[in-house]
Amino acid sequence: MHDKSYQAVMARKNAIMKKSVGIDYDFFEYGRISFDYEKMMQEAPYTLEEVMAIQQTYGVGNTPLKELKNITKLVRKIAKPGKGARIFIKDEAQNDSGSFKARRASLSCYHAKRLGFKGVITATSGNYGAAVASQSAKHGLKCIVVQECFDSKGVGQPEIIEKARKCEAFGAEVVQLSVGPELFYTFLILLEETGYFNASLYTPYAIKGIETLGYELVKQCEAQTGRVPDVVICTNAGGGNLTGTARGIKQATDKKVQIVAASVNLKGLHMASDTHFNRKSFTTGHTGFGIPFSTYPDRSDVPRSAARPLRYLDRYVTVNQGEVFFVTEMLAALEGMERGPAGNTSLAAAISIAQELDQDQIIVVQETEYTGAGKHHNAQLAFARENGIRIMFGDPREEVPGESIILPKSPELIKAQDLDLTHIKKSCIKNLCGEVSELTREDVKFLCEEVKEKEVFVLNCLKELNKEVI
């Protein structure tokens, strides 16, 4: 019988992980801090064509790309003359589980079945749980979803409660926890107890499953408009959505497509705080995940994350909660598409960024998510109001996360805010170096790839950090 104390279980973390994902991450390590990312991605031994075939068989992918003509018309009313790109949206809510996360779950579940696992486990409070549950149902796998769901008063986030319901609808067992990062401890105990496959969001299987999304959107855009998108905007939390999409885009075209990350600004709210838990109206797609996972991808539940957004993104913007709720209603009222708020983070950014581009240019918002009781803009705003959050019209820039939600009093006030990418990249380099004081030339090359920068940038940064290159 294993010792189940917190310390003992956490000490066995690497051994449990190795067994439950079937990947020996040590194999890819080199230099002082580096690892071979592309070699690790080969651990998911499926070509893009094979992934597409698997997804087609199991109710995933081939979602429609829809032009938002009325929203584009509105944008052109408020943009400078000649400006206002065409906005398209990839309607990922059409996947069986209701979000793009179906792509992420599909390969993990397919692979788990192939390897002979009886079941899969995932730790997530988001759409990914429903995605794993849905795919597990198709493959006849047992499924456990571990959720952070309630605060210490037993009050659940309506959005997360709805996701629990959906997981159960697909036959999954849902283990619900109160707030805290020790969820990981419960997750490890369950992996050890059941011997199930760890359907982590951050393995090569998860990320390769999303590549089809990027590939499809380019091909659909070309077919519908005769050109590739100029800009693709991805809602960014753990970085997998952006990473997989960008990798798929690269396989679809050699032309330059600008990749933009968008997160909801939740500045000031602590993600592990019991009292802040129900004061936020977004449980994903926000800066509370987006920034820490961009600046240190390996904080995830596997030793080396396959989600590495800084390798791909060209720009990172934030929008406020009020702006996302506003555009969620806009999507329903002008386009007849009722979708979940969190997935519309990138749509809010698109309405702002489209005004910088010419009218013949194209922006693709690469996801939508399903909506329903609990995860609907009315449900989320009503819950915020019950929790004492002030909801009003005004300038969204004055919103204080956890205290107010400011709906723009006119669409002109929707303004995506650029984050300082140089600062984020420097922070990533610092975190990847950790305590290591001497780096090799190959580590420098690795860091260049990690933050998509030239050697001079990385060397200057290392100098600032007092690191030596030998």
Next chain:
Amino acid sequence: MKINKGSWVQIHKIILKPEERSPQVPEDTKKVPLEMWVKGLLEEDAEIGAEVTIRTLTNRLERGTLVKVNPHYSHSFGELVPEILEVSRIVKSYLGDEDYA
């Protein structure tokens, strides 16, 4: 009230007491335990509040305090948020329909 063996129930369990919580959690979270709720079929007749064993959907046995029988969902679309009606009016007014101006 006696709950019969085989009923669909929810149990509650303390995973970590406040003093056992990870050092990295914020102060407010450190003051409260890490709690867990799981559903399954009751393994023995019991009363609400009793320590019981359940068999979960993945055929695992879990022990904890019996808190609910036939647990159900009651989350909803929430109370009306009138501001949403106003957002709808605002965005429609931009498309030239004078009724929304």
